[in-house]
Amino acid sequence: MQKERSWTEINLTNFEQNLNELKKFMPAGTDFMQIVKADAYGHGAFEISRKAIHCGATFLGVANVQEGMLLRYQGIDTPILILSPSLESEIGLILENDLIPTISSLEFAQTLNEKTTKKIGIHINIDTGMGRSGIHFKQALTTISKIQQLANLTIEGIFSHFSAAENDADYSKLQSERFKGILDELDIKPKYVHIANSSGVITSQDDYSNLVRLGLLSYGVYTDPSLINKISLKPVMTFKSRIGQIKTAEKDESIGYNRTYITPDKMKYAILPVGYADGYDFMLSNKGKVLINDKLCDVIGKISMDMIAVDVTELNANVGDEVVLLGNEHEAIQAENLTSLYNGSSYEILCQVGRRAKRYYFENGKMIASSPLLRRDFVSFDYSDDKLNTVIETAIEQRLQSKEISSLIYSDILKRFFTERDRDIHYRRNFKHSIEFSEHNRKGLESYYLTNTTLTFTKQLQNDHFYVACANSEKLLEKYFLRKDMEYRWLLDNKLEANLFDVTSAKINDIDLYHEMKLKDDCLEIRCHHPQLKELVGKEVEFSISTQTFYPKDSHQLSVYLIEMTQGVEISFVYGKILKNVEAVPIFSGRSKFPQIKENKGSITISSQPEEWVFPTSGVVFVY
Ligand SMILES: *Cc1c(COP(=O)(O)O)cnc(C)c1O
Numbered sequence: 001m002q003k004e005r006s007w008t009e010i011n012l013t014n015f016e017q018n019l020n021e022l023k024k025f026m027p028a029g030t031d032f033m034q035i036v037k038a039d040a041y042g043h044g045a046f047e048i049s050r051k052a053i054h055c056g057a058t059f060l061g062v063a064n065v066q067e068g069m070l071l072r073y074q075g076i077d078t079p080i081l082i083l084s085p086s087l088e089s090e091i092g093l094i095l096e097n098d099l100i101p102t103i104s105s106l107e108f109a110q111t112l113n114e115k116t117t118k119k120i121g122i123h124i125n126i127d128t129g130m131g132r133s134g135i136h137f138k139q140a141l142t143t144i145s146k147i148q149q150l151a152n153l154t155i156e157g158i159f160s161h162f163s164a165a166e167n168d169a170d171y172s173k174l175q176s177e178r179f180k181g182i183l184d185e186l187d188i189k190p191k192y193v194h195i196a197n198s199s200g201v202i203t204s205q206d207d208y209s210n211l212v213r214l215g216l217l218s219y220g221v222y223t224d225p226s227l228i229n230k231i232s233l234k235p236v237m238t239f240k241s242r243i244g245q246i247k248t249a250e251k252d253e254s255i256g257y258n259r260t261y262i263t264p265d266k267m268k269y270a271i272l273p274v275g276y277a278d279g280y281d282f283m284l285s286n287k288g289k290v291l292i293n294d295k296l297c298d299v300i301g302k303i304s305m306d307m308i309a310v311d312v313t314e315l316n317a318n319v320g321d322e323v324v325l326l327g328n329e330h331e332a333i334q335a336e337n338l339t340s341l342y343n344g345s346s347y348e349i350l351c352q353v354g355r356r357a358k359r360y361y362f363e364n365g366k367m368i369a370s371s372p373l374l375r376r377d378f379v380s381f382d383y384s385d386d387k388l389n390t391v392i393e394t395a396i397e398q399r400l401q402s403k404e405i406s407s408l409i410y411s412d413i414l415k416r417f418f419t420e421r422d423r424d425i426h427y428r429r430n431f432k433h434s435i436e437f438s439e440h441n442r443k444g445l446e447s448y449y450l451t452n453t454t455l456t457f458t459k460q461l462q463n464d465h466f467y468v469a470c471a472n473s474e475k476l477l478e479k480y481f482l483r484k485d486m487e488y489r490w491l492l493d494n495k496l497e498a499n500l501f502d503v504t505s506a507k508i509n510d511i512d513l514y515h516e517m518k519l520k521d522d523c524l525e526i527r528c529h530h531p532q533l534k535e536l537v538g539k540e541v542e543f544s545i546s547t548q549t550f551y552p553k554d555s556h557q558l559s560v561y562l563i564e565m566t567q568g569v570e571i572s573f574v575y576g577k578i579l580k581n582v583e584a585v586p587i588f589s590g591r592s593k594f595p596q597i598k599e600n601k602g603s604i605t606i607s608s609q610p611e612e613w614v615f616p617t618s619g620v621v622f623v624y
Contacts, residue, residue: 005273006241006325008354010043012051012363014234014328018218019055021231025201026212033059033194035215037067037083041350042279043219043237044371046074047361052218053078061213065090068099075483077521081123081157085133091115096475100156104133106143113150122147123157123192128178129171130163137178141185148188157192157211158183165200166224172204183208199223202230220328221335221346235334238327239279239353243292243319245271246312255309256301260286267313270297272323275306279352280325283342289332291324292317296332326353427565428457429540430610435558436574437551445500448493448550449578452504455488456544457566461508461536465529468515468545470501476523488545493552498524501549508533508541561619569595569614570607573622577602582624589615 019032026032034052036045049060049071060080062068068080085104086094088111094101095116103109103124112120124144127134135143137160147153160179162172179195193209198217216223220235248268255261255269272290276282280303288299290310297310310323326333326349335346361369433455440450463485470490471477480486492501498519506513506528513528528545551558560571575582584604586595595606606620 004358005244006239006278006354006357008042008357008359009238009240009327010047010359010361011234011236011238012047012361012368013365014220015043015048015051015218015236016055018220018233018236019052019214021233022198022201022214022217023056025205025231027205029210031056031058031192031211033057033061033081033211033213034218035061035083035197035213036071037061037063038351039067041216041219041347042353043350044359044361045071046076047359047369047371049076049078059211061215062099065093065097065099069093069097072097072099073479075480085125095120102133102159103147103153104135106135106146109147109150109153113152116152119152119154121154121156123159124155124190126158126160126179126182128160128175128195130161130175132161134160137182140182144182144186155188155190157194158186158190159192159194159211159213162195162197162200162204165197165203167226169203172200176204176206180206180208199227202227216347216350219350221350223346225336235328237350237353238329239325239357240327241272241274241323241325243270243312243317243321243323244273244307246317246319247271254301256285257304258302261301261309267311268315268317269300269309270312270317270323272308272310272325273306274325274356275304275308277305277355278357279349279355280308281339281342281344281349281352283344284338287341288338289330291330291333292321294329296330427567427613428459428562429567431455431457431562431566431568432570432572433560434572434574435560437578438576439578442550445550447553448496449553451549451551452546453490453549454544454546456542458540458542459564461533461539461541464531464533464537465527466543468503468506468526468528468547469523470498470526470549471523472496472498476521480523487543488547490547490549492549493555495552496550498522502547503528503545504548505544505546507544508536557621557623559619559621561617562614563616565616566614566618567612568608568610569618570605571620572603572605574603575624579624582622584620584622586618586620588618595620 034049034057036049039045040048045067057078060071060078061083062080063084064082065086068082071080079100081100082102085108086101091112100121100123101112103122124147125134126137126140128137147155160175162175165172176195183193192211194211194213195209196204196212198214201212217233220233222228222233246268249263251263251265253263255263274280282303284299285302286300289296290299292312292315295315297312297315300309300311324333326335326338328334331337335349339346339349359371360367434453436452437449466485466487468488469477469480469486470492472492472494474491477489477491480489490501492498501524503515503526506515511530511532513530515526515528518525558573562569573582582604584597584606586606588595595608598605604622608614
């Protein structure tokens, strides 16, 4: 069982059941968009997206570019709509990451049209009475006709948003009529028309839309008590903690900050190691309830940043006992009821709860995945911050005494650092990588060396398959950084065709793996797999991957990086008589900065001490 101070359990089976319940309300032919903004309302955008796609979601909905980018980096290629208006400064990233922007004004549409070089799909948001973002319904027709004239934009969707679908049928009807009025007047028929959020799916059917946007109800939390009779949902998230300490107090002692609770009698109370910094709302001070050993206990005194006190006078409770702070186990601790104690919002508590908590994902009662403690994954914009760049680059430059190499290494390290640091830590041992150049007589490739690489290491097997990826640009390879099933990436010279990279052999232990290539968005993905691998998942196994490709003769340098914590590293560059004056420039971080460098005739090898850990982003540049 979990030993953390707090954790969340995400029940993906409940999530799937909720989706099935919601689907019963969707007319045939209606698609759904899973709303995964704010890290899927605190449930974890990646796992929720994956499950939703599995259950038939045709779109994902996010709040901003960053959220969309992160899903792309994690290998999700379903269409993603950015629901809020984007900023002009975000356009570059929208295009790069193939995200769909929402158009809420003519001005933004015009700017987007100017900035894009290829045709881009958009969804137009019409404000039919929500009074938030979107084009006001009275201006909608004239504005849409102007947007239609923008050559680079394709109107793929038009949508609106209900203000009170959960409990105001009359107003929703008015909004719906306004929306239909506009659709009727249009001389285009966008592929997707949508207005309903999850409550709208249940309360308001129409004959014009073909897509719905599922949020809170899919997470098993009711938006209004009136819906309880209409649909049966189960909360997906449970937030838990443990008793940290048990104390007793006499009558008239005070508990917590500012003495807001005075013990009415002799009592026993427990200190829980969660507070408002963990997302347990401060407004629950003296109001909240928690469940310990199936009994409800009152929160007493003010919620502190990192602790709360609960009354356990009537309980046989012990230090270490599990505490349920939010979830399905008792009505009183369901999000709706807990937040009603302070007139709060269930949407908000889901987003904030578990800020310091590791997430565990369950399916059919079995844990299938977890995400690390520092799990607020992000892709930083900041890595182009000039000052920081200069400082670090200069430092590397001084050590290497070469400006060119230092800037190369620097940009590489930074990219990896900023896209990988919140991952679960995986590690490899006995890492051996050799790269060999040789001459060849393939026509048309005279300016390239034939290049054979062999990589072996041991590592815990995560999946019954893994991928090798290859592309012509770092940009394209970047999106693979967060994928856990990616074991090897190769950057191909930009003049070469992708088919000039090949996996010649892939093995795990002694099993020869099948490998298939697929060209996807200009990246070559090679999937290595074997049915026998299923039995090895979770065990430490030996990987061995060999590839063949071509490397440009005019490059004068070759770099190899470690992307995981690695124990025992050996990297060799074999060049025979082809090259002269090869030098190895290692960039190692770990206990010792300097690996051993051994030069033989025709090859050079760098190696760390076998027992020593080397940090990710270490590597070596061979210069010649
Ligand atoms: C958040 C959001 C939704 C989801 O709403 P729920 O009430 O959680 O179902 C749908 N559409 C838009 C535009 C949103 O911003």
